[in-house]
Structures are given as structure tokens and as C-alpha cells.
Amino acid sequence: MTSPQSDEPAAKPVIVSVDDDPAVSRAVVRDIRRRYGQHYRVVRAEAAEQALDALREMALRGQQVAVLIADYRMPGMDGIAYLEQAMDLFPHARRVLLTAYADTNAAIDAINVVDLDHYLLKPWDPPEEKLYPVLDTLLEAWQLADRRPVEETKVVGHRWSAASARVRDFLARNQLPYRWYLADEPEGARLLAAADADPDHCPVVITAGGTTLIEPSDAELAGEVGLHTTPAENFYDLIVIGGGPAGLGAAVYGASEGLRTVLVERTATGGQAGQSSRIENYLGFPDGVSGSQLADRARRQATKFGAELITTREAVELAVNGSARTVRFADGGQIDGHAVILATGVNYRRHPAPGIDDFTGRGVHYGAALSEAAHCVDDDVYVVGGANSAGQAAVYLARQARSVTILVRAKSLDESMSHYLIEQIRQIPNITVRTCVEVVGAIGDDHLRQIVVRDRVGGDEETIDTQWLFLFIGAAPSTDWLDGVVFRDEHGFVLAGPDLLVDGTPPAGWQLSRLPHHLETSVPGVFVAGDVRADSAKRVASAVGEGAMAVMLVHRYLARP
Structure with missing residues (x-):
């Protein structure tokens, strides 16, 4: 060449x-x-x-x-x-x-x-x-065109620091350019000296404007790098909680149809889908699209129509105040609106094996953590999970890593992964799939060094050398903040529409003469869309569709509460 x-x-x-x-x-x-x-x-x-x-x-x-x-x-x-x-x-x-x-x-x-x-x-x-x-x-x-060069944020930290990994992941998921420097290398040490920062208090973030942040929180970082963290108004027609595909879909359709719309996201728009390296079964993208690209296009589309996008604000309470619906945040702030769409998605379940929590962010990562992929060059990487997200991550990591091994508890990938992705994995020579196995331990010092894998059939255990473990082990909704307000199933997923009815009867406390709309929760004017809804399809296309459908139902609710 x-x-x-x-x-x-x-x-x-x-x-x-x-x-x-x-x-x-x-x-x-x-x-x-x-x-x-x-x-x-x-x-x-x-x-x-x-x-x-x-x-x-x-x-x-x-x-x-x-x-x-x-x-x-x-x-x-x-x-x-x-x-x-x-x-x-x-x-x-x-x-x-x-x-x-x-x-x-x-x-x-x-x-x-x-x-x-x-x-x-x-x-x-x-x-x-x-x-x-x-x-x-x-x-x-x-x-x-407005093509002024984007100045980069500088991040200085330690190679196996969980806090440094969190900052890099936050910047990457919000598509904010940054340059990474190791604190113990000359350029990193020079930056720390120029910022008068202690290497023991990393990560240190130096913004494009020259502001120095020591071990910043997500909210502090967001405020300095130009993300919107404060709502412009106190009252909206529509409040969307969660910035994954369902939330972004709702924001686009809500704002484009004239509703004063605000989307509130805890970390970064895109959700789990935004971390996907390649989505190949989404309508209209025959060659696939990365999750970050899809999220960026949706975000720009929503803001073009006038939706407000707020990041690093965590919803902790939902309340009914007459015809208004109130969302309160962890920092004490709140906003009110005529209607709310819950689109908080799901988080990856925490792995129970001993040692996993000790090395999270230091070799163990939940989700794709694409910001770490560049550091896996010529290493042996292990991916746990059998759904599409695990397969997409394995394909992406295989470009850089020496080998990628997918560890699956089931007998095959066929039970939970799309056929096109299984075929794609079979054609990549440095990806191996091991079935009927599970991780039962993680071992290391300042970072992950080994994992312990057990054969679920014979019970034999094997200790494997690796510095990288990516976990995709199922979905858990973060809906405890809705306890006592919105009906949920035994797993915490939000019930809506027909799922609320018992022998055709509305749920206890439902005071309207009509039945709940299809995506309406047990609280009138509060709707749910995407993965957080009970029995949802757990696919990007269905989440976007539900976000759009929820807006249609919001209009119906606003016309006749």
C-alpha cells in the first residue's frame, strides 16, 4: 500500500x-x-x-x-x-x-x-x-459554513484510574473533543505543573478556555465545556426524562409539533445505543450507523426544532400538583410541565462476582466504553454477554485487540443476538465465542490482571490473564425514584396502557372516566417510552417509535385530559 x-x-x-x-x-x-x-x-x-x-x-x-x-x-x-x-x-x-x-x-x-x-x-x-x-x-x-476549529480539552490522569476513565467516557459520550495525557509522562507532568495541580489529585481537566478542574464531577465538567445544565424556563408543555433513542425521538416530535419541550439527561444523550460502535439493522441505514452518529444527528435535529437539552441533571422525584407534573432533581432544583414522558432506559446489571467492583474503571467496564478501545491494541479482550450490544462491542474491539473472546452463559448466541450479527462475528478471525461459561472472579493489583471463568456444565474453573473485561449482562431500570407514584412491575419496569388494567378495570387511584392511553402510566399525563417500559422490545427502532407515539398521546391528553 x-x-x-x-x-x-x-x-x-x-x-x-x-x-x-x-x-x-x-x-x-x-x-x-x-x-x-x-x-x-x-x-x-x-x-x-x-x-x-x-x-x-x-x-x-x-x-x-x-x-x-x-x-x-x-x-x-x-x-x-x-x-x-x-x-x-x-x-x-x-x-x-x-x-x-x-x-x-x-x-x-x-x-x-x-x-x-x-x-x-x-x-x-x-x-x-x-x-x-x-x-x-x-x-x-x-x-x-461555520467551521471554526474546535479547541480541545486536555485531560491529565493515571492509566488505571477509575476517575480518569469516568471523565474520558463522559467527554466521549457527549462528543466533546479532548486530548488524554498520562500524569507520569513528560507532557502530562508539564501540564500539571503549569496548572499548579498535584499528580495525586487526578484527573485534572484543562478546558479550551484555560480553566483548570481538579477531580471534577460530571456537572462541574459539563458547565465548563459548554453543555447546557440549567433549564431556561420553569414550565414546559412537555418534559422528557432520558436522552436515549426514545427520549430523543420524543424531543424531536414534541418540539417539531409546537410543544415547548425540554429533555433532561443524567449523563449523555444517546443512552446505551449511543455507546454502540455499529447499529446495522436500523431502518434507512443499510451500511449501518454508529450509536454516537445516530445520537448526534437526533440531538441536532431536536435542537433545530427548538427543544431544550439539559445534561447532568438527575431526576429524583415525580409529583402531581393539580394539572401540573413536577420533576425534582438531585441538586434541589425542579421544573414543571403539562405532561411528562419517562424515557430513562436501563442500565447494565452489576456483576456479582468477587473483585469486579474493585476493578470497575480499571480494566472492568460496563457497556462498550468506546473511549477505552484505543488502549486495547494488541491485547486479549473479554466481553461478557450474548445480546446485540455485546456482539457490536466485540466487532468494534476486534479491530484493535489481538483477540476478543465473548463469554456467554447460554448454549449459543442464537437465543438473544440478531442473526446478521452472529454471521458477522463468525467471519472475524480474532473473535472467539465460548458458551456455557460465566465469570466468577476478578484478580489484580492497581488494575485488572486476571479473570476466573467457570464452566457451567462441568463446574471446572479457569484463571485467564487479561487486562480488559467488558460487561453486557442484562438490563436493570433505574426507577426507584418513581416508587409510590407510578406503578411498576416486580423488576422495576414501568407499566402502561393495557398492562395497567385488571379485568378491564383501571388501576387503583385512577380518577378519570377514560382508560389510560396506550403508553400512559398510572398517573394521567405521565407517559413512558423505550426500554424502561415493561415488556418493551429493547430495540432502537421500537424505542424511537414509542417516543414519537408518546408525543401523539400527549397531544391527545392535552386536548382532553
Whole structure:
């Protein structure tokens, strides 16, 4: 594989072209340099991965990329998949797909998948008629766009610090750029000295504005890095609690239909789905979409329609005050509204094995913890769980790790994982699936060193060397704060609609003449959507659909309480 080729000064904005056909690749770059070489640096690559490596280097150096041009048919990674990954690095760059006539349908699909700006049919001769007018328009749009470089937050901490892992995960899940420095390495030590910070009190966060935070809480961090943490009003038409797919769906539909809508999220929008490396069975994304991309698009869509998004506020109480519904927060604040949608999702269940809690954040991670994936290079990684979230994490981690082993209590993955994902795992050589096993212990010093695995059939135990354990062991709703107000099942999931009825009779305390609406809880005007609802489908698509449906029912409630 050749290196990306460029002979232009690095200070210019960049146009990147990738095509696996050397002749086509050279022709594209020749024509682009002839017209734009004076003002733009032109980079040529002959493979998608090669181009992505070059883009990552440009991102690290703070360079600006104006246009991404990719051939559709490339081995290993096609042009759509490449552009989708590239847009995570340079979201403001304009995107062009080169296609043959037979691939025009794929190009049209790419408009939805990667927000494609244009597709060009090959050959594009003469460029004066078919290439330059397109690039002129795209470059003009890029120049007019707000593309000011985002200054990075600096995080200094210790490699196996749970607090440092929490800060990195918080920033990553909120899609806030940061640079990580080890406290015991020269640059990290220099930053600590400049901030007059003690290495024993890490993590230390230095914001882009120069503010130093010592061991910050999520709320302190959010307030300094530009996240909204305080509602602008005291009263809303609709309060959405939880920022996963269901909550984001409700916020989009609520705000777009004219309701004064606020979404309150405890940590980061996206929920568990937002931590997924790749969701491939979501309607409209045939090549898959990362959870962070989906969450970011939904977040931007909600704010475009006027929804308020509030982070790092934890709801701890729900109360009925006449026609108003009151949500109180852990910090003592509160907001009121006509209606509430509960979309708090679920958390991964805590693993009961001895030692697990001791190494959480220090080699043991609940969920994907994608911020840690880059540190797993050439290591042996273990993933516990048999559902889609575990499979998606294994596929993602396998790109960096030497090996990934999925540990499953059941006899096979077929019981809980989608068929497409099982087939995908079978085709990845460094992923192994071990069935009928469970983790019964974790051993280490300052971080995880070994796990103990038991065969559930024979009872034999095995001690395995590893520094990485990712846990996906089932769902537990965080609904204790609703105790005594909203009816829940024996597992804590919220009951709604028909599930509240006993022999067709509404629940005790229901004072309205009508029956509860389909997603309405035992409290009129309080609705539930997504994974936190009893007997929900536990899928992204159904959660988004329920969020939208809940808004429709809110309108019905507001019209006739």
C-alpha cells in the first residue's frame, strides 16, 4: 500500500481523494490540482483505510479538510462506509461519491447514510463541465459554513484510574473533543505543573478556555465545556426524562409539533445505543450507523426544532400538583410541565462476582466504553454477554485487540443476538465465542490482571490473564425514584396502557372516566417510552417509535385530559 501523496504546504485546506484504481486516482488529482492547487492541498490515497489514517493525522494536527471524494467500489471498505467514518473526523467537509452508471442507486442511498453532497458519474470528462462546477459549489458552501476549529480539552490522569476513565467516557459520550495525557509522562507532568495541580489529585481537566478542574464531577465538567445544565424556563408543555433513542425521538416530535419541550439527561444523550460502535439493522441505514452518529444527528435535529437539552441533571422525584407534573432533581432544583414522558432506559446489571467492583474503571467496564478501545491494541479482550450490544462491542474491539473472546452463559448466541450479527462475528478471525461459561472472579493489583471463568456444565474453573473485561449482562431500570407514584412491575419496569388494567378495570387511584392511553402510566399525563417500559422490545427502532407515539398521546391528553 502506498502512502497518501501530497506535495503541497500543510497550511492550506485539504481536498482528499481516494480510489483503488491508480489510473483513476491520478486522473482525479491531476484535474483537481490543475484548478484548485493554488489554494488547496490535494491528497491522494488508493485505499479507504489509508485515507482514514491520513485524515486522523490531519485531525490531530488541526488541519481543515474541505472536500472528501471517494470511489464507491473499493475492496475492503466501500466509498459509503469510508465517507461515514470520515465524517466523524471532519463533519463539515463536503462529501462526493464517484460512481459508475450501474451504481447510481447506491449513490442515492448514500445521500441518507452519509449526508452525501453530490455523486459524480465516471468518466467526468470534460472536467470544465462535469467536475469543476460541482467542486466550485461545494467549496463555496464549505467556505461560508461555520467551521471554526474546535479547541480541545486536555485531560491529565493515571492509566488505571477509575476517575480518569469516568471523565474520558463522559467527554466521549457527549462528543466533546479532548486530548488524554498520562500524569507520569513528560507532557502530562508539564501540564500539571503549569496548572499548579498535584499528580495525586487526578484527573485534572484543562478546558479550551484555560480553566483548570481538579477531580471534577460530571456537572462541574459539563458547565465548563459548554453543555447546557440549567433549564431556561420553569414550565414546559412537555418534559422528557432520558436522552436515549426514545427520549430523543420524543424531543424531536414534541418540539417539531409546537410543544415547548425540554429533555433532561443524567449523563449523555444517546443512552446505551449511543455507546454502540455499529447499529446495522436500523431502518434507512443499510451500511449501518454508529450509536454516537445516530445520537448526534437526533440531538441536532431536536435542537433545530427548538427543544431544550439539559445534561447532568438527575431526576429524583415525580409529583402531581393539580394539572401540573413536577420533576425534582438531585441538586434541589425542579421544573414543571403539562405532561411528562419517562424515557430513562436501563442500565447494565452489576456483576456479582468477587473483585469486579474493585476493578470497575480499571480494566472492568460496563457497556462498550468506546473511549477505552484505543488502549486495547494488541491485547486479549473479554466481553461478557450474548445480546446485540455485546456482539457490536466485540466487532468494534476486534479491530484493535489481538483477540476478543465473548463469554456467554447460554448454549449459543442464537437465543438473544440478531442473526446478521452472529454471521458477522463468525467471519472475524480474532473473535472467539465460548458458551456455557460465566465469570466468577476478578484478580489484580492497581488494575485488572486476571479473570476466573467457570464452566457451567462441568463446574471446572479457569484463571485467564487479561487486562480488559467488558460487561453486557442484562438490563436493570433505574426507577426507584418513581416508587409510590407510578406503578411498576416486580423488576422495576414501568407499566402502561393495557398492562395497567385488571379485568378491564383501571388501576387503583385512577380518577378519570377514560382508560389510560396506550403508553400512559398510572398517573394521567405521565407517559413512558423505550426500554424502561415493561415488556418493551429493547430495540432502537421500537424505542424511537414509542417516543414519537408518546408525543401523539400527549397531544391527545392535552386536548382532553
